[in-house]
Amino acid sequence: MACWLCLVCASPLAAQEKWELRKHTDGIAVYTRNLAQATVKEIRVICELPGTTAQLVNVLKDVEHHQNWVYLNRKTQLLKKKNPNRLVYYTEADLPWPLTDRDMVVEAVFSPISQNQQAQVEVKSVLGYVPEKTDFVRIPSSLAVWEISPVAKGRIKVIYTFSVNPGGSVPAWLVNATVATGPHNTFQNLRALLQKQANQ
Template sequence: MYKHFLFSALLIVICPFVHGQDDWKLKSDKDNIKTYSKKLADSKINAVKIESVFPCSVSQFVSVLMDVDSYDDWIYNSKSTRLIKKVSPAELYYYSEVAFPWPTANRDFVSHVVISQDPRTKIARVDAKNVSGLVPAKPNLVRIEKSSGTWVITPQGPNQVKIEYILQVDPGGDLPAWLINPFASKGLVETFKNLRKQLSKPEYVSARPPFIVE
């Protein structure tokens, strides 16, 4: 139970690429999902990368990521999420709280999400970064102050995309790195499994964001 809650702390920050693409170590390759980790010079928490192929369009995948109200349905142990501000169809801010077991305090954060796409390759990228000042700190919650992650969505053919997600986040508080690092990839795998189910819902199958080119 405690491990499962730790997994979720590393999942729900959806931000710029962790610089440098080498030194990744493969941790798991199962069910069409590969997970990697990498040590970082400036953090005690490892960066995590996960790769998989999904039977969907770029539009479908982007539509799920931009539907903040649905995050609790598929992001592992997300307690509550709400939209703060929608700047444009391709940019928004949201607030989220992550559930942790007693006596560990829940975590929360505010994230700024921006989507871009290369019109030539049609590769889409979803960047987000935690921001401060939009939501006051709340009693009994630990505010996540450092997080970065990026989704890269690459078309592979008709109704198929390759997904790469890179995440680096420090959940704050007194959780030791030796406890967090071993389980990060497992939590991402659970989220990716949930994501497959989410993508099959009718509202996403027919979605066509105006800023995405197929």
Template sequence: MKYLALLITLVLGIPNASSYQNNNNDWRLELDREGVSVYLKKIEGFEIHGIKATIDIRATKKKLVSIINDVENYKSWVADCNHSALIVTENPSESVSHLKFDSPWPIQDRDVFFHRVLSESNDNQFSLTFTASSDYLIEESCCVRIKRAIGKFSIIEKKENLSQVIYEFVSDPGGNLPNWLVSYILTDSPYTTLSNLRELAENQVELSAN
């Protein structure tokens, strides 16, 4: 687990989630829409830029953690995800998930196995780090397997019923992708994911209050 946290730090080049908003020198703001900010940064060893997206959500950290831990329901809010399953639970803080993503015709769909690690710091900050793993099922003809990807969700409770979510991701999606699709992956996809997360969380909060 310590190795994975170090790997995330080295690849994404950021010391810790609490300093993201104060460490934007290397990040370029690419999209700022409806409360979602998406930044891009060149990551050594990857052809496609790394993503950092942020959003404030009117929900507790506990509520957001419960949604992010519900892998089976990812397809209801993660952009273009059409399949999500928890494959292996190694211990309470480590697991493996399998996700599939739609791609526009004629581009093949993608799938990935993620090794997931949950942690909570002394300052009550939650994080989920995930890295692509090739140690599981053989590749399927329907999908191109994503073999290199690193990401992180961080949740910081700013005050009662208001939390900041920070999403980081960099990957090699495999194959030759047209520029318009790369642009979508880097901006529209994280925007949609965080917008959907906000809608889901805030709707659940509203329902529980009634």
């Protein structure tokens, strides 16, 4: 899925710099890096979470409950289930002033969980499905990649990388000042959700 984590802007053709650690608290490390021809950052989150690969994959597939843990998510709606591992959904972000709220349509592709319990999820913007709305800026392109692997019984490691062209006007100073907040909050919420499931 594509989080509303940081409002970053990235060009896939841009030269990439090294990752810089921006925040590392509560076991959640948030990195950013500059991209050529972009004024704001791409992000990466690395952390360990309770649960199994299958449990996290099921949470990611439960798109209509993403608002329970994704930072700034107003709503998410499943549009089409091409097959159990290929979903198209629409999502809205309730952004703080002075930013205009964003929306987008994405397709999530879930790789089969391997024998060693590793999985990858790629979430990419797609065109069509939902007409553009006057109260939102439609995000033209985004890419989120989840890499999931077990590290111990009942624990998994997640590497999450996200880049987006948010469209419209986005003040770089505002984004760069708060770039680590959204990712950290999102993964705190995700951890709490998985822990609650583990306790039930």
